[in-house]
Amino acid sequence: MYVIQREGAVSFYAPDLSKYIAGGRIEPAWAPVFYNPAMANNRSISVIIVRAYLRLLGRNGVLCEPFTGTGVRSIRYVKEAGVEKVIAGDIDDAAVNLASRNVELNGLRDQIKVTRSDANALLANNKCDIIDVDPYGSPAPFINSALLSIKHGGLLCATATDLAVLQGSYVNKAIRRYGFRPLRGFLSREIGLRGLLGFIARQALVIDAGVKPLLAYWERHYYRVCLIVSKDRGTARETAGNLGYAYYCSESLRRGFIKGYPIGVKGECAVSGPLWIGAIGDVEFLDYSLSLINNTDYELKAAEIIKGTLPDNLPIPLYYTVTELGRGLGFVPSPLRLRAYLMENGIEAYGTHFTTDGVKTNAEPWRLIRIIHSIPLTNN
Amino acid sequence: MYVIQREGAVSFYAPDLSKYIAGGRIEPAWAPVFYNPAMANNRSISVIIVRAYLRLLGRNGVLCEPFTGTGVRSIRYVKEAGVEKVIAGDIDDAAVNLASRNVELNGLRDQIKVTRSDANALLANNKCDIIDVDPYGSPAPFINSALLSIKHGGLLCATATDLAVLQGSYVNKAIRRYGFRPLRGFLSREIGLRGLLGFIARQALVIDAGVKPLLAYWERHYYRVCLIVSKDRGTARETAGNLGYAYYCSESLRRGFIKGYPIGVKGECAVSGPLWIGAIGDVEFLDYSLSLINNTDYELKAAEIIKGTLPDNLPIPLYYTVTELGRGLGFVPSPLRLRAYLMENGIEAYGTHFTTDGVKTNAEPWRLIRIIHSIPLTNN
Known part of the structure; x- marks a missing residue:
């Protein structure tokens, strides 16, 4: 049932995905434990970000991964990014067993603790420096717990694979789940990512915290965001100042951001929001991250994605x-x-x-x- | 330090508040354990609501009270409303000790479990049928945990004492904490309560749940809301349909609600939201609750408040x-x-x-x- 798999610098047991093919396509969700090889690059990019974050933090931190599955992400964080302690959890017994086996296989029993736990409960019961929320689908139901759990100055990374919702195929669902109106069409990808960032920012504001994105990007089937969470009112105020609306006028082709609240917006153009209108990444931090990469195929591939996002942080809206x-x-x-x-x-x-x-x-x-x-x- | 106090049908130890007077006013927050006699009526009203809810539920449920203080609220729920099991928590050791002593005093050791716990952790670690969130200040940071913890069809009650924020004295704070723009002036009290309800509704939507208010009211220094939380998409859709904006035009004196999203709202009138534009209570449920009250001074006083809210549920906006x-x-x-x-x-x-x-x-x-x-x- 399980076969040895290699990803990044580590080996681990994973479901034999050749057994879970539907219509010529691999369906990782059908396997007894979720493992998606298509997310390997997401994990490599995250390794690069966490490595740089830890260097800047200057101390050992606790990383929490509430959806650990095979445990590959946590194992890679320890082996490749230098994380010292991980609390990994999964609600599924098969995943807990497999992840534990993989932790043993990599000799990391002292560094990675795998527990059977609901994601929100894992976060509620542990204070973390770094949190990686990589669920199947939307991260929305776990963001509040992550924000409560994370320490001041902590690093929160989250993956969203519900692009159809965030990019406007299901407008009402986006309004419900993310409290934001998306925008179909040419700008839907950037607007969707900014809607996700805006949602996280607004959830932070509820608990008087603020966020600063280090990296946020789109890759074919998912969004990924990594943000610093600061639990002080000053950052909360700054964060509120980075929330606003986007407008797009299909006749004049004008587009841009509106600061603050949507009151008084004219109806002639399409309006989307509330969303994040600030920088989606921290170019200085990303440059530093890139200076630390190893000369491996997978890190070079990951670096390409990071480099690709750099122009999106220029002060040019959309x-x-x-x-x-x-x-x-x-x-x-x-x-x-x-x-x-x-x-x-x-x-x-x-x-x-x-x-x-x-x-x-x-x-x-x-x-x-x-x-x-x-x-x-x-x-x- | 503690004196025997009587409230509703129960006796319990509470701080001797005559020792904590500032400028001629009692300051419960200064006492070693928080007990606010001004909230007695809030508790009596809640007893009436929980009693009626339990009768309709038709089975024993678990009630969670994460800010128990002296334990008086939980004790009253058991003694006066017929709650069978309570998980009460407080982050403060003095409160845990006092509440435990009061539970003993009332012979309720088998029914009320008092634990030392952070409010969000208490909720994350227990699934509850009824949750009462009565913090010092805003309930906002605990709503998401309460919504995750509560069972389908459960009853969520919350108190907010940060009226200055909700009623528009600190607009930016309201936008940050509740994600809603309040409205100063003649309508501020109703708009503030609807802002609080709207916040809870939007937090429910994030996890594909919906809410239906049974009772929501204002009393001089606080708001109180009791809602049924349903974890199904149908109720979530209905809930989304009850979110909108309020407008108020000071020249023409026109006022009303706008359904849905604020796009296209003209700037000439003041606009507030997003907020709850549906009924703030369930008249049928409230009538039933009133039919169950006991002929005591405190229940009759509580019933007056409940009766006062009935016209506010007519389909007349504002x-x-x-x-x-x-x-x-x-x-x-x-x-x-x-x-x-x-x-x-x-x-x-x-x-x-x-x-x-x-x-x-x-x-x-x-x-x-x-x-x-x-x-x-x-x-x-």
């Missing part, structure tokens, strides 16, 4: 897509050539990790459209 | 105050006489428990003003 800008042209302009042309003409323009079609620039939409219509920016 | 309606008249009309006059003329008009100055009616403001200006409705 991005354009060449698809919208090229409407009526009969072809989609090349985003690379458009960005190059803009830069050559003294207009700042960057990519975004949210889409290869994106152009991040402060230029007004009418100016961009005039440029596209006046120069030969074909795809080939 | 109320007018005679102060606004009488502006420019040179006198404040009598609310009793105005209501009587309206009723005589076929216009429904009721009082509200939020203020003795209130008139609850569906009549348009211009009509009310015309009436007040045309008839002699002086105070005397």
